Amino acid sequence: MMNKHPEPAVEAAGLRVVRGGRTVLDDLAFAIPRGRITGLLGPSGCGKSTLMRALAGSQAHVTGTLTVLGRPAGHRDLRPRVGYVTQAPSVYADLTARQNLDYYAAVLGIHRRDRPAQVDRALHDVDLASHADALAGAMSGGQRGRVSLAVALLGEPELLVLDEPTVGLDPVLRRDLWRLFHRLADERGATVLVSSHVMDEAERCHRLLLLRDGRLLADDTPDALRRSTSSDTVEEAFLHLVDQADAADPRTPADTAAPTEATPR
Amino acid sequence: MNPARTLATARRVLRQLSHDPRTIALMLVVPCVLLTLLKYVFDASPHTFDSAGASLLGIFPLVTMFLVTSIATLRERTSGTLERLLTMPLGKADLVVGYALAFGAVAVVQAALATGLTFLVLGLDVAGSAWLLLVVALADAFLGTALGLFVSAFAASEFQAVQFLPAVLLPQLLLCGLFVPRGDMQPVLSAVSDVLPMSYAVDGMSQVVHHSGVTGDFVRDLAVVAGCALLALALGAATLRRRTA
Numbered sequence: 288m289m290n291k292h293p294e295p296a297v298e299a300a301g302l303r304v305v306r307g308g309r310t311v312l313d314d315l316a317f318a319i320p321r322g323r324i325t326g327l328l329g330p331s332g333c334g335k336s337t338l339m340r341a342l343a344g345s346q347a348h349v350t351g352t353l354t355v356l357g358r359p360a361g362h363r364d365l366r367p368r369v370g371y372v373t374q375a376p377s378v379y380a381d382l383t384a385r386q387n388l389d390y391y392a393a394v395l396g397i398h399r400r401d402r403p404a405q406v407d408r409a410l411h412d413v414d415l416a417s418h419a420d421a422l423a424g425a426m427s428g429g430q431r432g433r434v435s436l437a438v439a440l441l442g443e444p445e446l447l448v449l450d451e452p453t454v455g456l457d458p459v460l461r462r463d464l465w466r467l468f469h470r471l472a473d474e475r476g477a478t479v480l481v482s483s484h485v486m487d488e489a490e491r492c493h494r495l496l497l498l499r500d501g502r503l504l505a506d507d508t509p510d511a512l513r514r515s516t517s518s519d520t521v522e523e524a525f526l527h528l529v530d531q532a533d534a535a536d537p538r539t540p541a542d543t544a545a546p547t548e549a550t551p552r
Numbered sequence: 553m554n555p556a557r558t559l560a561t562a563r564r565v566l567r568q569l570s571h572d573p574r575t576i577a578l579m580l581v582v583p584c585v586l587l588t589l590l591k592y593v594f595d596a597s598p599h600t601f602d603s604a605g606a607s608l609l610g611i612f613p614l615v616t617m618f619l620v621t622s623i624a625t626l627r628e629r630t631s632g633t634l635e636r637l638l639t640m641p642l643g644k645a646d647l648v649v650g651y652a653l654a655f656g657a658v659a660v661v662q663a664a665l666a667t668g669l670t671f672l673v674l675g676l677d678v679a680g681s682a683w684l685l686l687v688v689a690l691a692d693a694f695l696g697t698a699l700g701l702f703v704s705a706f707a708a709s710e711f712q713a714v715q716f717l718p719a720v721l722l723p724q725l726l727l728c729g730l731f732v733p734r735g736d737m738q739p740v741l742s743a744v745s746d747v748l749p750m751s752y753a754v755d756g757m758s759q760v761v762h763h764s765g766v767t768g769d770f771v772r773d774l775a776v777v778a779g780c781a782l783l784a785l786a787l788g789a790a791t792l793r794r795r796t797a
Binding site: 306343346347349363366367369373375377378379382386393394395396422438 | 561633
């Protein structure tokens with residue numbers, strides 16, 4: 288059932304993003320399978336958010352090939368089919384959770400008749416049904432983030448791009464959200480891409496993309512990563528791969544913020 | 553553009569306002585208080601109140617809507633909601649027109665209150681009809697909304713957005729003919745005032761003060777104000793980018 292769609296949800300080749308003269312993503316090539324949870328992991332500032340913005344179609348200066356659900360990323364046909372959650376919650380602080388969702392549902396073109404049910408379901412999915420009529424601005428940061436996540440669930444998008452959705456949440460909520468992601472993938476067949484800089488979350492993904500300094504270190508399953516690096520955890524595997532990359536490429540400085548645009552190719 | 557999405561945006565903006573009763577009160581009450589103040593400032597010369605009061609009926613909605621819209625759209629840009637909306641199937645015109653409709657509705661209430669007060673209570677005496685004053689006031693509110701939307705693209709913070717009021721509107725206020733007839737100014741300033749939209753907002757009001765019917769100049773003034781508003785809206789929509797660095 289998982290491989291019902293032979294072609295991947297996302298395919299990238301020679302993907303490059305330049306921001307302010309700095310190459311943030313450099314020559315990425317990867318594929319994200321449909322109906323699975325793929326984790327995008329790497330330290331802060333490695334380009335995770337830029338990659339997610341490129342997938343959602345809000346990043347400028349993207350070159351190379353980036354195909355999302357069979358269309359170039361950012362294509363207008365994709366707008367109702369991709370749910371994107373930014374790192375900072377993008378909801379209206381002066382509206383209630385329900386009013387926020389109701390507006391976004393209207394923008395997504397969900398029929399007025401179906402909106403209340405969809406909104407209730409999304410609120411229930413993120414465990415905010417009891418706070419439906421509270422102002423987003425009066426909520427805690429974690430609750431506001433979940434309103435933002437609920438917006439992305441509206442209209443059952445085929446691809447969910449979630450930028451650090453679990454950051455700052457307590458362990459119980461984090462577990463509940465990961466259960467939700469698995470339910471979305473298993474029951475609704477959605478493709479989920481979740482970014483995180485917390486490596487223990489990697490174990491909950493079907494596949495992993497390890498990103499460091501704008502380059503892809505690995506694209507594999509957690510099991511295969513641990514096996515190939517003889518590590519016990521994904522975190523260890525990641526550190527092993529970083530050391531390996533540094534050894535193979537002595538040009539790479541320890542300072543990950545160094546500009547890479549002068550890289551000879 | 554899609555009517556359902558445009559109306560949903562207008563309703564959302566009004567819902568946001570409805571959670572902020574103090575802003576609504578300030579928008580509606582302040583012009584009335586200022587007009588009342590003006591009435592008694594010109595206690596000794598009621599004729600001056602007739603012309604200045606009518607001009608201010610046009611200027612207040614412009615200034616209020618400019619401020620409210622520029623801050624509201626700036627918040628939309630900085631909170632990430634604009635980026636999110638633009639990854640969704642929302643047309644830029646849906647957003648811009650939705651804002652114009654919502655604040656236009658507030659402007660109707662504001663202009664009706666201010667015009668009603670000046671006519672019925674403060675005894676403003678003009679040759680034309682109060683309805684024409686209301687029409688000009690609405691066109692001015694529309695212009696204020698459009699200008700506010702446009703300049704918010706050039707502000708990175710609320711501090712900067714607020715500074716656009718003196719930068720964009722104060723010169724127009726000085727040159728619009730409220731203080732000195734535009735023909736009496738230094739010729740260069742007079743020529744500059746000919747290309748500033750607020751001049752036509754105030755001229756339109758003077759037409760109603762001095763003439764009983766709808767004059768050709770009145771129609772021209774109204775058309776210029778509405779045309780400038782449409783232009784600013786189009787420019788405002790053009791500043792919205794789906795892809796940003």
